[in-house]
Amino acid sequence: MAQPDRSNPGGDVDPPEHGGNLSYASRRHGEPASGWLDLSTGINPVPFPAPPVPPEALAHLPDRDALNALLAVARAAYGLPATAAIAAAPGSEAALRLLPAIAPPGTVAIVAPAYTSHADAWRAAGRIVLAANSIDEIPDNASIAVVGNPNNPDGRLYAPGQLVALATRLGERGGFLVVDEAFADTAPATSLMPVLDGKLPAVVLRSIGKFYGLAGLRLGFVAGIDTIVGRLASLLGDWPVSGPAIAVARAALADTDWQAATRERLKQDMDRLQNIVDRHGLNAIGGTDLFLLVEDGDAAALHRRLAERGIWTRIFAYQARWLRLGLPPDQGFGRLDRALAEILPG
Amino acid sequence: MAQPDRSNPGGDVDPPEHGGNLSYASRRHGEPASGWLDLSTGINPVPFPAPPVPPEALAHLPDRDALNALLAVARAAYGLPATAAIAAAPGSEAALRLLPAIAPPGTVAIVAPAYTSHADAWRAAGRIVLAANSIDEIPDNASIAVVGNPNNPDGRLYAPGQLVALATRLGERGGFLVVDEAFADTAPATSLMPVLDGKLPAVVLRSIGKFYGLAGLRLGFVAGIDTIVGRLASLLGDWPVSGPAIAVARAALADTDWQAATRERLKQDMDRLQNIVDRHGLNAIGGTDLFLLVEDGDAAALHRRLAERGIWTRIFAYQARWLRLGLPPDQGFGRLDRALAEILPG
Numbered sequence: 001m002a003q004p005d006r007s008n009p010g011g012d013v014d015p016p017e018h019g020g021n022l023s024y025a026s027r028r029h030g031e032p033a034s035g036w037l038d039l040s041t042g043i044n045p046v047p048f049p050a051p052p053v054p055p056e057a058l059a060h061l062p063d064r065d066a067l068n069a070l071l072a073v074a075r076a077a078y079g080l081p082a083t084a085a086i087a088a089a090p091g092s093e094a095a096l097r098l099l100p101a102i103a104p105p106g107t108v109a110i111v112a113p114a115y116t117s118h119a120d121a122w123r124a125a126g127r128i129v130l131a132a133n134s135i136d137e138i139p140d141n142a143s144i145a146v147v148g149n150p151n152n153p154d155g156r157l158y159a160p161g162q163l164v165a166l167a168t169r170l171g172e173r174g175g176f177l178v179v180d181e182a183f184a185d186t187a188p189a190t191s192l193m194p195v196l197d198g199k200l201p202a203v204v205l206r207s208i209g210k211f212y213g214l215a216g217l218r219l220g221f222v223a224g225i226d227t228i229v230g231r232l233a234s235l236l237g238d239w240p241v242s243g244p245a246i247a248v249a250r251a252a253l254a255d256t257d258w259q260a261a262t263r264e265r266l267k268q269d270m271d272r273l274q275n276i277v278d279r280h281g282l283n284a285i286g287g288t289d290l291f292l293l294v295e296d297g298d299a300a301a302l303h304r305r306l307a308e309r310g311i312w313t314r315i316f317a318y319q320a321r322w323l324r325l326g327l328p329p330d331q332g333f334g335r336l337d338r339a340l341a342e343i344l345p346g
Numbered sequence: 347m348a349q350p351d352r353s354n355p356g357g358d359v360d361p362p363e364h365g366g367n368l369s370y371a372s373r374r375h376g377e378p379a380s381g382w383l384d385l386s387t388g389i390n391p392v393p394f395p396a397p398p399v400p401p402e403a404l405a406h407l408p409d410r411d412a413l414n415a416l417l418a419v420a421r422a423a424y425g426l427p428a429t430a431a432i433a434a435a436p437g438s439e440a441a442l443r444l445l446p447a448i449a450p451p452g453t454v455a456i457v458a459p460a461y462t463s464h465a466d467a468w469r470a471a472g473r474i475v476l477a478a479n480s481i482d483e484i485p486d487n488a489s490i491a492v493v494g495n496p497n498n499p500d501g502r503l504y505a506p507g508q509l510v511a512l513a514t515r516l517g518e519r520g521g522f523l524v525v526d527e528a529f530a531d532t533a534p535a536t537s538l539m540p541v542l543d544g545k546l547p548a549v550v551l552r553s554i555g556k557f558y559g560l561a562g563l564r565l566g567f568v569a570g571i572d573t574i575v576g577r578l579a580s581l582l583g584d585w586p587v588s589g590p591a592i593a594v595a596r597a598a599l600a601d602t603d604w605q606a607a608t609r610e611r612l613k614q615d616m617d618r619l620q621n622i623v624d625r626h627g628l629n630a631i632g633g634t635d636l637f638l639l640v641e642d643g644d645a646a647a648l649h650r651r652l653a654e655r656g657i658w659t660r661i662f663a664y665q666a667r668w669l670r671l672g673l674p675p676d677q678g679f680g681r682l683d684r685a686l687a688e689i690l691p692g
Contacts, residue, residue: 055393216404217589237437
């Protein structure tokens with residue numbers, strides 16, 4: 001949970017609840033001589049080649065027509081039908097944290113394991129939050145459910161038909177389904193977007209940060225049922241996202257050639273990462289084309305020994321046997337391979 | 347109130363609730379041959395000369411240390427004591443719209459006239475909202491009050507001591523004072539920031555959009571009482587503002603030479619605007635160094651006739667006699683002068 005600054009700018013949460021945060025890594029393990037190889041997130045290390053941000057994008061209030069054009073290109077990229085609503089948010093993180101403020105009352109079930117911000121956000125709003133092991137185990141007393149698809153960090157996938165059935169059941173209880181599709185860009189067939197119609201009681205969250213490698217832009221989308229999406233748009237006001245986000249994401253979401261080539265490259269790079277992990281005897285138990293989840297008897301020690309070699313990975317407060325590896329940039333595979341050879345000889 | 351896109355990207359609210367939105371102006375009045383002269387906002391037309399946005403600011407997750415450095419430079423620029431909390435938000439508009447979700451229950455008094463988003467936000471959250479004519483007329487049954495200082499659109503000023511007394515009274519009722527200082531950069535002596543201590547039941551909103559001319563960045567700050575500022579920071583999560591916003595605003599807030607020169611230039615430009623308005627017999631009844639409020643028997647006709655000459659101004663649904671003029675860029679003064687000479691001959 002973020003805290004406001006109170007003249008303690010170095011204040012750390014340990015362990016961090018998210019990937020990234022290399023300044024924390026440096027305080028903890030020292031600044032590596034050759035710089036950090038950051039594998040702690042699921043962010044594409046080869047970002048969309050954004051054109052320079054024009055000065056007007058910084059200076060002018062974002063125009064409503066430009067925002068609508070962004071929403072139209074997002075609609076096309078995600079295959080969202082015209083009957084479903086869509087709104088832009090300053091990051092899918094902000095969107096998921098705001099959902100409790102606009103959702104109908106009700107108990108919340110989160111399919112575990114899950115990205116931790118979901119439970120934080122609902123609990124901070126005073127909701128009862130239950131964990132479910134799968135979408136088939138959502139308790140009858142929950143009217144709101146949250147599921148990642150593909151799920152972070154284990155990569156578990158549900159078929160759209162299963163999620164439609166769940167959303168319908170939750171709607172009958174006065175609630176709705178939240179599907180976090182932050183990592184769906186590499187698995188478009190799994191997306192609920194094409195079956196949304198504005199009435200199905202579901203909202204889908206998408207992120208520009210991961211697949212497009214543009215996490216600094218802070219841009220995400222919320223699509224689905226009219227009421228919730230409309231309330232979220234109202235809550236954020238007339239200028240929900242920045243001029244740079246609109247300018248850059250319009251180009252990225254429209255560039256279907258870059259998207260297709262990137263899906264192919266990420267697949268190849270994930271094969272490469274999987275091969276390295278296999279070769280060193282590590283046990284990969286899940287993932288997507290943007291991250292790989294490794295199970296290890298002492299994941300914390302593996303994390304520390306990699307950090308001592310300048311490689312920053314993600315461990316989890318709720319599961320001591322897990323380590324998540326994001327994709328390195330091209331020149332990073334060899335460094336990871338050599339570090340693992342030192343740490344896990346023969 | 348913003349609505350989500352539902353395949354009606356041209357949908358307009360008439361009249362618009364905010365300035366800007368030149369695409370609306372063009373649909374309504376046609377695109378001017380020489381482009382719009384946009385006087386419809388209070389945004390400095392000569393923005394802080396931002397260095398180019400580095401690609402990493404778009405790609406990487408904003409680092410916690412970089413955000414803390416931004417908060418530290420904002421604290422210094424605003425004269426905020428170390429005991430008071432401060433948080434960054436993706437625009438002061440987003441911040442004010444989120445306040446109702448984290449505020450204690452209670453009736454809300456808004457000192458009128460006021461920037462309309464305040465009442466919209468509290469009403470959307472189901473609050474009873476009352477209008478007060480001045481801070482001396484806040485009803486006893488209101489525990490939360492909202493005041494602009496300097497106020498938009500009339501420029502009314504309150505002394506910090508008056509606001510401290512009001513905040514203390516509201517705190518005794520379980521509530522707090524919201525001070526919208528979006529236009530305080532040209533009148534720093536009026537700011538409540540230097541007297542905040544983390545305990546005074548007040549939150550102050552600041553904007554990077556207006557004085558710095560960086561409305562596209564979507565960056566604002568909320569400072570004051572620990573509880574509210576802390577809840578707002580939690581609501582927004584670990585990456586509340588974008589990489590470009592952090593990079594550019596750190597430079598702008600630290601550049602005290604630019605700030606001093608800009609205060610002086612805005613003052614001179616406002617004198618110039620006031621002279622033009624006076625010369626054409628218009629009645630300026632208030633303002634700041636970033637906008638001037640004109641009273642006219644038929645402000646709507648004046649607005650329309652200026653729009654027909656490519657000059658976009660702001661009128662108000664709640665007060666038919668008012669027209670607000672922002673500062674033109676240097677080459678725009680003559681155009682405004684000539685247009686007024688045509689519309690108001692002799």
